[in-house]
Amino acid sequence: MPGFLRRLFAPRWQHHDAQVRRLAVDKLDPSRPDQREGLERLCLDSDPRVRLAALARIDEPDTLIRLLGEQPYAPELHRRLIDIITGKTGGMTLTRRLQLLENIDDRDLLSAVALQGDNQQLRLAAVARLDAEEDLIHQACENGIAAVRHAAAARVTSEAGLQQLAQKARRDRQVMRQAKERLNRLKADAASLTAERENREALLAKLEAQGRAPWEPLYAGRYRHLAREWESMPGLPDASQERRYQDACQRCRKVISDHEAREHAHAQADRRRELATEARESLLEALEESLASLPRGDLLTEQDIASLRSQKLLLANRWQTLSDLHVTDEGLRERYDTVLADYDRVLTAWERLISQQAELEAALAERNPERLAASIEACQWPESLPPTPLLARARRELAGSEKTDVDIDTRLEQFAADLSQLEQLLDRGAFKGASRLHQSLRHRAESLPDERLQNHRATLKRLGARLAELRDWRGFVAGPKREQLCQAIEQLAETPSLTDAELDRRHRQLVRDWKLLGDAAANRQLSEQFRAASDRIHERLASWRDRLHAERTRNLQARTALCEQLEALLEAPAADADPDALRRIRDHAREEWRRHTPVPKEQAEAIGRRFGRIRYALQGLIDQRAREVATTKRQLVEDARTLLERQLPAAARAEEAKTLQQRWRELGRAPRGEEQTLWREFREICDQIFAAREAQRDDRTQRARQRLEEMQALIDRLDAWQPSRHADSTILEQAIDEASTLEPLPSGRRTEGMRRRWSGIVRARRERLNRLAVAEEIQRWQTYQPLVDAHLKADARLLEEDTAEDVAIQDGFSLPEDMRTAHEQRNAARLHPPSDADVAEQLARLRVHLSLLAMGRVSQHDEPLRLAIQVERLNEGLSRELSRAEEVRIVLRNLLATGPVSPDQWAREVGELDALLTRLTHLPPP
Incomplete structure (x- = not known):
């Protein structure tokens, strides 16, 4: 159909002329679905007059709400809905209108209903549907119902919204006052949160600085104090602050644990030093006992001298090893020097006797008393030592007479006791001691009368048979062991893959094992075979030994230079030498000494003794300075106790305590056990001083907070008070006097806000009182x-x-x-x-x-x-x-x-x- 015909036969409400559509509205029946659709279309028409006429024909609010969803920006539709929901038109019940509000989300429509509604409940329901803060502020300032204004104001929460509400709510002073109070609370809370965060940041800075600081006596106490402060702070930290706190605590705990580990290492070193001292004492006691037992015997044999030499060699080697690791006590060193002097005297006498042995034997063979006396005189044998068998026989020959019966009885008693001891040694399997004692008994048996030895000869013979049997068993066991050692050293001599150090170590071990066998199963062929293999190893290690000798020489020079440096330090020590610095010098010197090892054996003992004397003197200096430090620290403890008892302000007392702590840190450490005791006592006193300061701070903070609350209450009371006559100025003056008693208030944003509010209220009340005074003057004038x-x-x-x-x-x-x-x-x-x-x-x-x-x-x-x-x-x-x-x-x-x-x-x-x-x-x- 052509367009002209379509327009000709189209409904009139679809006509292109707005006036025609306006007239068609009156002819449309809303009850008929086809015409109702046209009315709804016309409600959204482009011409406002058509829209007004169409909307006037529709009374169903659901339809209007649906149309509003299709075209949200239709002003006529908004007005029609507002008129219906607010009760101006339509005659709808309140319950129905409340139900309609639940389906409306339009801000403008809800705001209009809240402002124009004919019922408080309807307005409150509309305000409850509003979410935008600017709409709530508008309702709180412009709504004509106080309950609605208060409900809208209660939902304003942001600082900017409360600021606007406090400035614009001129209509309702209660809304304005509540907005100001909530705004002040928000600002106070924000200031409190900011202050709390700043306090946490300051505390974190202290903790992080503490984590970077080195250990000192107050370290652990200061860390615990900061941790307690962190735990006692109100509120919760954020994630970054908590992470920083944990990292700082971990660093602090690491410093403390490292110090404890060092203290434990020092304790272990002290324990090892004590063990070394005990080992020295045991070695000294063994050699002293051997030297002391020599005078108690009847004869001094070559076996006794060999045993004494082996004991001295063992003592010297072990003493040097321990001296390289630990300082020797001066008393032990004196004993060691005394033992060595006694040993040297015995060995010197033995060597003189050996040098005169041939002369004595010749004099005995010739039975020449003069020659025999000269030989005995040349030996210069000490009276404290028993004679050797040869010397005893020479003396008897020279004396020409036998002992008296009393001497023989005493010797027989000793002989019987030694037989019993020999049997005990054989029972234990102590071959060396039993062999030595058996040889001594045989020599003494030759000098005793045969008739007096009848009861002991059988026992001596039986024990000699047991000793021979024990020797055979040792030979039976030692024979295969010697063959095994020979094979092992020959195999070692032919092994080219070993390093020189490992070859030397194994060679020395084999040589030690060979010597331990002594004379058991001794065989010339095996001995020559073992010695030849050992010589080949020595030739192989010759160049390595030369290098080792050069290294030992360098180490000896380094040790000598170290000793010279330490001796120069000890010759002129500083009067205020720090014991901790001296301890570090001692520990460094010990490390240097251990690093320059080994040294030549010929000089090892001498340089070891020199270093031992130096270390002992250095330790004495350290102990002296540590005792002086302990004396000073005891005085500091007394000063701290006196400070605790003095009547001073807590802050001043805490500052003086910090000064004492600084002096404590600068002094260094006292002796180990005394340092801990003094530090524990000093720390307890300082903790009491700082606890008193913290208590005073908490009390001052509490009083300041209480003054703030009282000032806030005074401000609220004066804000609610309005003078009605000029005589009420006394109330204002009393309030000002009361405010002056609350000064000084703690600094902060809340206090500044309170001061500004207080100044404004006082200024307003003074202005009102002045106006009242003027009004009263004018009223009196009117009476005239x-x-x-x-x-x-x-x-x-x-x-x-x-x-x-x-x-x-x-x-x-x-x-x-x-x-x-x-x-x-x-x-x-x-x-x-x-x-x-x-x-x-x-x-x-x-x-x-x-x-x-x-x-x-x-x-x-x-x-x-x-x-x-x-x-x-x-x-x-x-x-x-x-x-x-x-x-x-x-x-x-x-x-x-x-x-x-x-x-x-x-x-x-x-x-x-x-x-x-x-x-x-x-x-x-x-």
């Missing part, structure tokens, strides 16, 4: 109005009839002294009246003065009078500044005294005067 009227009448009669008469004060009417004076001046002025110009000028001055007091400005033609009045006010205010009420009283007093005033003059001025007085009586809003 009959007197003023009487004066005006008298002035008029004076001007008309030229009759001057005084106005009398009526009975019962009282005037203040200044007003009575003005009244008398007015009466006197009628007796000698001034010119009309003077009266007019005076009235103008009074009017201008009142205008300045009421409005603060005057007209342009009164500007000269304003300047003159201000000059007078300045001159009068030099001694004391007048209040506005006092100035108003002065103006009114002068107005009463000015006269005579003609009716025309009064008529020109009275209107403006009354207006100015009325303005002055206006009070500021509460």
Whole structure:
């Protein structure tokens, strides 16, 4: 169908002319579905008149809400829905309208319903559907129902929203006050959170600095104090602060654990030193016992000397090894030197005897007493040592006589005791000791009478047989062992893959094992075979030994230089030498000594003794300085205890305690056990001092918080108070005095806000009291109005009839002294009246003065009078500044005294005067 025909036969509500569509609206029936669809289409028509007419025909709000979803920005549709939901049209029940609100999300529609609704419940429901804070602020400021305003204001939570609400809610002072209070609380909470975060940051900075600091005696206590402060802080830290706290704590604990590990290592070193001392003592005791047992024997044999030599060699090697590791005690060193001197005397006597052995044997063979005596004299054998068998036989030969029976009995008793000891040694399997004792018994048996030895010879023979059997068993066991050692050393000599050090170590072990066998299963062939293999190993290790000798020489030089440095230090020690520094020198010297090892054996003992003496002297210096430090620290403990008992402020006492702690750290360490005891006592006293300071700080903080709360309560009370008369100024002064008693308040954003609010409230209340004083003055002036009227009448009669008469004060009417004076001046002025110009000028001055007091400005033609009045006010205010009420009283007093005033003059001025007085009586809003 052509377009023309389509338009011709189309419904009229689809006509292109808006006026036709407007007329078609009235003919559409909303009850018919096909025409209802047309009405709904016309509700969204492009012409506003068509939309208004169509919307007027639809009363179902559900349909309108659906149409609103299709076209949200239709103003006519909004107005129609607002009229229906607010109850202006439609006659819909409240329950139904409340149900409709639950399906509406349009902000503008909800805001309009909240402002225009005919029911409080409906408005509250609309406000509850609003979410945008600007809509809630608008409702809290503009809504006509207080409950709705309060409900909207209660949902404003942001700081910016509360700030706007406090500035714009002029309609409801309660909303304004609550907004200000919530805003102040938000700011106070924000300030509190900021302060708390700053405190945590400051504490974290201290903890991190503590984690980077080296250990000192107060380290652990300071870390525990900071950790307790962190735990006692209010609120919870954020994730970054908690992570930083844990990292700082971990570093602090590591420093503490490292120190404890060092202390444990020192304790272990002390334990090893004690063990070394015990080992030295045991070796010394063994050699001392051997030397002491020599005089108790009857004869000194070669086996005794060999045993003594082996013991001395063992003692020297072990002593040198221990001396390289630990300092030797001076007492042990003296014992060691004494033992070595005794050993040297015995060995020297033995060597002299060996050198004279051939001469003694020749003298005995010749039985030449003179030669024998000379040989014995040349031996210079010590009286404290028993003679050797050869020397004993020579002495008997020279003496030419036998012992007495008493000596023989004593020797027989000793012989029997030694037989018993020999049997015990054989029972234990102690071959060496039993062999030595058996040989001694055999020699002594030769010098005793045969008839006296009848009872012991059988026992000696039986024990000799047991000793021979034990020797055979040792040979039986030692034979295969010797063959095994020979094979092992030959195999070692033919092994090329070993390093020189490993080859030397194994060679030395094999040689030690060979020597331990002694003479058991001794065989010349095996001995020569073992010695040949050992010689080949020695040839192989010759170059390595040369290098080792050169290294030992260098180590010896380094040790010698170390000793010289330490000796130079000990010769001139500093008077205030730090024991900790001396300890570090000692430990470093020990490390240097251990690093330069080995040294040549010939000089090892001498350099070891030298270093031992140095270390002992250095340790003595350390102990001396440590004792001095302990004495000083004991004095510091007493100073801290005295400080704790002194009557000082807690903060001053804490600062002095910090000074004492600094001095403690600078002193170094006292002796180990005493240092811990002193430190524990000093730390307990310092903890008490700092605990008192923290308690005082907490108490001061609590009092400051309490003052803040009291100040807040005072501000709220004064904010709610509105004076009704000037006499109420005493209440304001009392409040100001109470506020002054609460000073000083703690610094912070909350305090600054409270001060600003307090200043504003006091300023507003003073202004109101001043206005009240002015109003009261004007009210009193109004009571004088009959007197003023009487004066005006008298002035008029004076001007008309030229009759001057005084106005009398009526009975019962009282005037203040200044007003009575003005009244008398007015009466006197009628007796000698001034010119009309003077009266007019005076009235103008009074009017201008009142205008300045009421409005603060005057007209342009009164500007000269304003300047003159201000000059007078300045001159009068030099001694004391007048209040506005006092100035108003002065103006009114002068107005009463000015006269005579003609009716025309009064008529020109009275209107403006009354207006100015009325303005002055206006009070500021509460």
